[in-house]
Amino acid sequence: MDNLEPRFRRVARFVSPVDRGFAAIVYAGSILFALLIIGLFVELVLGSWPSIAAFKFSFIWKSEWDPVSNKFGALPMIYGTVVSSFIAIALASFVGIMAAVYLSDFAPRWLANPLSFLIELLAAVPSVVYGLWGLFVLAPFVRTGLGPVLQHVLGWTPLFAGPIYGVGLLTGGIILSLMIVPTVTAISRDILVAIPRDLREASMAVGTTKWEMAMRVVLPAARVGIFGACVLALGRALGETIAVTMVIGNRPQISASLFAPSYTLASVIANEFTEATTSLYISALIELGLILFFVSMIVNGVARLMIWSVRGSDRTA
Amino acid sequence: MIRSLSRWFSTLGVVAAMTLPAVAATQLTGAGSTFDYPFFSKAFYIYSQQNPDVTVNYQSIGSGGGIQQFTAKTIDFGATDVPMNASELARAGQPVLQLPVTLGGAAIAYNLPGVTKPLRLTRQAVVDIYLGKITKWNDPAIAKSNPGVSLPDMPIVVVHRSDGSGTTYIFTDFLSHVSPEWKSKVGTGKSVSWPAPSAVGAKGNEGVAGQVRSTPGAIGYVELAYVIENHIPAATLQNRAGRWVPVSPETVAAAAAGRPDVNASNFSIVDEPGANAWPISGYSWVVVYKKPSDANRAKLLYNVLTWLVGPQGQSNAKSVDYVPLPGNVQATALSTLKQMQH
Secondary structure, three states, X not given: OOOOOHHHHHHHOOOOHHHHHHHHHHHHHHHHHHHHHHHHHHHHHHHHHHHHHHHOOHHHHOOOXXXXXXXXXXXXXXXXXXXXXXXXXXXXXXXXXXXXXXXXXXXXXXXXXXXXXXXXXXXXXXXXXXXXXXXXXXXXXXXXXXXXXXXHHHOOOHHXXXXXXXXXXXXXXXXXXXXXXXXXXXXXXXXXHHOOHHHHHHHHHOOOOHHHHHHHXXXXXXXXXXXXXXXXXXXHHHHOOHHHHHHOOOOOOOOOOOOXXXXXXXXXXXXXXXXXXXXXXXXXXXXXXXXXXXXXXXXXXXXXXXXXXXXXXXXXX | OHHHHHHHHHHHHHHHHHHHXXXXXXXXXXXXXXXXXXHHHHHHHHHHXXXXXEEEEEEOOOHHXXXXXXXXXXXXXXXXXXOOOHHHHHHHOOOXXXXXXXXXXXXXXXXXXXXXXXXXXXXXXXXXXXXXXXOEOOOHHHXXXXXXXXXXXXXXXXXXXXXXXXXXXXXXXXXXHHOHHHHHHOOOOOOOOOXXXXXXXXXXXXXXXXXXXXOOOEEEEEEHHHHHHHOOOEOEEEOOOOOEEOOOHHHHHHHHHOOOOOEOOEOOOOOOOOOOOOOOEEEEEEEEEOOOOOHHHHHHHHHHHHHHHOHHHHOOXXXXXXXXXXXXXXXXXXXXXXXXXX
């Protein structure tokens, strides 16, 4: 009710039984989600308890993952998950937002609708298809085309040094970026379209070009919403499993090079859960799930803080 | 409205007519190893064609899941690539019978542009490649076994399964048998910590094969059936007898036939001494309770399994490129199964 003017608030209070019933349904709906999250968290903690008891905090900063001798550490997977997702969001946000600007302000209508339909269709492609495409098309391309070029230009930085296997952190990040681009574009476009016409007309009236209008007026007005779209996309990237598993190289190591094979939290679980037999091993895998839960929470939390700070600066401006 | 309702009911009738005979048949359920799945689905389909009163529903959820479900007694039988060990048997709470049900082998696939003759590798060379000690294809240890072949000066990319798998178990069991260093440094398991610096993990047989195929200089172990079906070049190995053997259903069967007394506590058949034995071979197992609680289902299960490990059931293995149990191992499996209360 906070978004109503004070004089309406009294009227909007729940008065009739129908209103009360509706309120109950709405509350129940939101409480259900809270309970689901709490239940998930409790289950994860219970399931990973043997591993938490055995390794304490060393689970988070140890790099060894050896099921044969029951030594488990999650650091390489945390690193792989976070870095591959950030590569993905860096690529996807730039391309995705530019596509959204084109669709909302530049594309003729006969082109804009089919084009946004096509982009949204990308979201419907099953992730295993992305994975297979990544393995058979993208990975060889990275090994023979993109990789050598990057290494030639930027090989002096540790980021692009070392042997190029085709599969690795960079390939995983590129696959992820393709998968989350539809989310960024579709939501950003909707937000851009919803920016009032007056703003655009006012901008044109003071003599800006269309380009200046889009970049200096429309995009800044929509930045909070677009940032939210990126956060949503990042959440998907963090948890994506099969496609990444197929192209990231599945090697629990931390390497400065983006060409090196890496591993993500979700991939380890997908790879090893079905054949894990000892209880400590299973519990360590569940603890990876718990860590993924925390990583997502922290990333979302930081994103929230950033949104708030953007809003805050809007208000003071 | 009425017309759509009547259509509804007639659809229901058809559905009921289709499901009624299935209700009359008893459904046995099993779960476990994904490796067994192609063989089981073929064999159990043939079995229920011949015996309409029984259908077998097999879920390939992985060996670990199979053992869990079996221990929880939610299924009639489990299937696992590695027999249940002492602590798993203790958790089952009552006597368990484990019988070998099918054979598998791992082939060594490779990608060497320009090399047309089948690559030859000694057992020690395979170990050293996977330990990361041999890093180039023109290493003397490889060149010595391949006279007349010009091996490229190319780095070796070691590919392994990233998902836990029975094939990895057999392969690391082989490496542990050949090399004490591998045994102490890495060990045997369905997932291990791979020491080679160039190691890359790929998911499933298709992942490893795909990775090898698209990476010049790559080497990887792939399940035999997959290699046969997809015509992937595979290396010839020097076995313990010193003979060069290609990987094939025959050489895998030869490894098994040398050890007719195989049982669940002494199940490894890697690196067998037979002249024709493929050194990277192993069994997959079915687990059942010695005294199942439901006598009627026990009888049916006993019949299915007797058929499955016997000559008739095993004859279905070849058509899906699996290796049938040799006659003497069938006899071992049948005598184990006889102990089941039925």
